[in-house]
Amino acid sequence: MIKRIVIGLAALAAGTGVGIGGAYAARQFLPQAMPDLGPTKVETEFVPTGTILAPLTFPDGRLSGYVSFECQVEVAKGKAEDVTGQLPLLLNAVNMRTYRTPLASGPDGLIPGVEAFRRVVMDAAVEVYGKDLVRRVVVTQAAPV
Secondary structure (H helix, E strand, O other): OHHHHHHHHHHHHHHHHHHHHHHHHHHHHOOOOOOOOOOOOOOEEEEEEEEEEEEEEOOOOOEEEEEEEEEEEEEEOOOHHHHHHOHHHHHHHHHHHHOOOOOEEOOOOOEEOHHHHHHHHHHHHHHHHOOOOEEEEEEEEEEEO
């Protein structure tokens, strides 16, 4: 009885491995025969936001200093004009978030948290433009002031 269960489980595992291996090989060596299951490529362009001055705050709310950020917003090709037209609203939304978000890192608090700032800008972009227009935010420069 136990021998049959073990043989059945081994056959199931071997069959699964052979099936996965065959699918992988077919995808690698015969891509024209397999349908494309991945997301479609969309051409994008980057829109610069200009220089953004943000306060560097500690998690307890104390002010450490200020930082100057430059970032770019990635959008679908042809949508740059829509983003540029509402850029003041994006900058306002960023300003309304930065004083509440701890951006200071390092022992003296003078190193800006780039990932936290990227999240702040992305959240502001979703608020201003909606969740489908902006694909991502790229921070291109950060320097303490």
